[in-house]
Amino acid sequence: MPELAEVERNRRVWSDGHSSKVREVFLRGEKRVFRGLDARRVPIELTGRVLRASESHGKQMMFCFGGQVFLGVHLGMTGSLRTESPDYRPERHDHIVLFQAKRALVFNDPRLFGRILFSVGEAPESWRDRAPAVLSAEFTTRYVGSHLKRRARSPLKAVLLDQAIFPGVGNWMADEILWRAELHPSRPAGGLTPEELRRIRKESRWVCREAIRRIADRGVDPPKSWLFPHRWSDGGICPRTGAALVREPIGGRTTCWSPGRQPIHFT
DNA sequence: GGAGATGTTTCAAG
DNA sequence: GCTTGAAACATCTC
Numbered sequence: 125m126p127e128l129a130e131v132e133r134n135r136r137v138w139s140d141g142h143s144s145k146v147r148e149v150f151l152r153g154e155k156r157v158f159r160g161l162d163a164r165r166v167p168i169e170l171t172g173r174v175l176r177a178s179e180s181h182g183k184q185m186m187f188c189f190g191g192q193v194f195l196g197v198h199l200g201m202t203g204s205l206r207t208e209s210p211d212y213r214p215e216r217h218d219h220i221v222l223f224q225a226k227r228a229l230v231f232n233d234p235r236l237f238g239r240i241l242f243s244v245g246e247a248p249e250s251w252r253d254r255a256p257a258v259l260s261a262e263f264t265t266r267y268v269g270s271h272l273k274r275r276a277r278s279p280l281k282a283v284l285l286d287q288a289i290f291p292g293v294g295n296w297m298a299d300e301i302l303w304r305a306e307l308h309p310s311r312p313a314g315g316l317t318p319e320e321l322r323r324i325r326k327e328s329r330w331v332c333r334e335a336i337r338r339i340a341d342r343g344v345d346p347p348k349s350w351l352f353p354h355r356w357s358d359g360g361i362c363p364r365t366g367a368a369l370v371r372e373p374i375g376g377r378t379t380c381w382s383p384g385r386q387p388i389h390f391t
Numbered sequence: 392g393g394a395g396a397t398g399t400t401t402c403a404a405g
Numbered sequence: 406g407c408t409t410g411a412a413a414c415a416t417c418t419c
Contacts, residue, residue, distance in 0.1 A: 127397055156414075183398080201398050202416075217416085235416050237398055278409070288401085294397050356397095376410070378396080 126183060126199035128258075128292030128332055131186040134205040135180040136228050136340065138187065141207070141222070146189070148260050151215050156236040157200075157219050166242055169193050170222065175229075181254050182291025185246060196241030196248055197231060203238035203351050206360075223307035255288050258332045265318075265325045272321070276314025280324075282375030283313040290328060296352060297335065299380050303351040308386045309374045317353045355380035 149170050151237065153163030173189035180186075185205075187195045188345040197205065212228040214221050220240065222229040230389045232238070241248040256262035275282070284298035285292055293301070302309050305323040307316075316324070338344050346352040351369075354360035362382035371380045 130397075198398085201396070235396090235398095235414085237414070237416095239399085275408080282409085284397085296397055376412095377398090 126201075126203060127294035127297050127335075128182060129335035131183050131199060131292065132180045132336060132340040133184060133343065134199060135178050135185045137207060138153060138175075138185075138205050139178050141224050141227060141229050142177065143174065144224040144226065145172060146170050146222045146224060147172075148219075148223040150223070152219050155219050156234055157203075157231075157240050161240070161242050163240075165244075166220070166240075167240075169244055170195065175222075175224075176324065181251075181257060182287055184251065184254065185292070186241075186251055186292075188247075192245050194241070194243050194247045194251070196239075196251055198239040198240065198241070200233060200235065200237030202235040203231065203233035206232070213378050214281070243262045255291050255330075258290055258292065258328050263325065265322050268325045268328075269316075269321045271320075272313040272316060272324075276312060278313050279280075279310045279375050280307055280313050280316075281309035281377070281379050284328075285375065285377065292332065293328065295377050295379075296355060297331055299355055300331050300346075300351050303382060304331065306385055308388045309379045309381050310388060351380065351382070 149167035151163060158353060170189060173191055173193050176190055178185065178187045183198060185197045189195065199299050208228040208230055210223060210226060210228055212221065217234040218230050218232050220231045241250065272283060274330055280302060282296055284293055284301060304327040307320060335346065338346055349363055354363060354369060358371055360380065362369050362385060365382055365384045367382065367384050369380050369382055371378060373379065
């Protein structure tokens with residue numbers, strides 16, 4: 125269940141293990157989540173290290189250990205982090221478990237779309253090269269506009285999902301942003317007026333900030349006044365207009381929008 | 392049994 | 406060389 129705020133919530137679960145040493149590492153190194161790295165190094169480097177700090181950025185998380193050891197986690201579509209007791213026995217879809225004195229930090233991912241990054245000395249390149257956060261000062265209307273221009277012919281929905289532009293925005297957040305900005309998800313990204321561009325930036329930031337407050341800080345789902353609870357199945361009603369919502373694939377993903385509120389008038 | 396799922400990467404075509 | 410769309414990845418749930 126991992127978009128920006130869910131990712132941050134998962135990070136906070138493992139942050140229980142800050143300042144504690146890793147006594148033992150369990151991992152299923154042959155699994156796809158370790159693609160692109162030599163998984164045998166992971167237990168060798170991590171055993172005996174203290175988890176010093178962690179950070180999330182978009183859909184990525186980085187856990188930093190003593191000795192400049194870095195463990196990155198991407199939850200993919202079905203990944204999750206949780207803690208268990210120190211005598212926990214790893215189960216079927218647990219791919220890495222870090223045992224500490226008072227808990228076990230567990231990464232579970234049935235569908236294996238998630239990914240583990242690992243490096244020693246400095247953080248992995250993809251972490252160092254990440255795009256500006258939606259909530260950062262660099263995320264200006266000018267910045268958004270220049271990136272949308274490059275994707276001029278793609279539907280807005282597809283561009284909102286581009287992690288190099290909107291880090292952390294996933295399928296439901298993209299729908300929420302477009303619904304609030306009153307923009308049809310099929311609109312070509314290059315055809316927005318300056319005013320519409322400002323709305324994209326404003327609502328992107330609002331949805332990211334509020335999602336973190338509710339989901340990461342308080343652990344509750346967005347309320348009925350959002351598109352969120354109405355978008356998951358056919359038959360949903362727009363909480364602003366009272367009209368039927370539409371669900372159709374756009375940009376390769378299930379997309380939900382409110383026709384009266386988000387017209388296709390190509391300006 | 393079949394379709395679809397809150398994601399990314401890769402590949403081929405335009 | 407860049408953009409774009411579709412397929413592939415693997416498993417579970419409805």
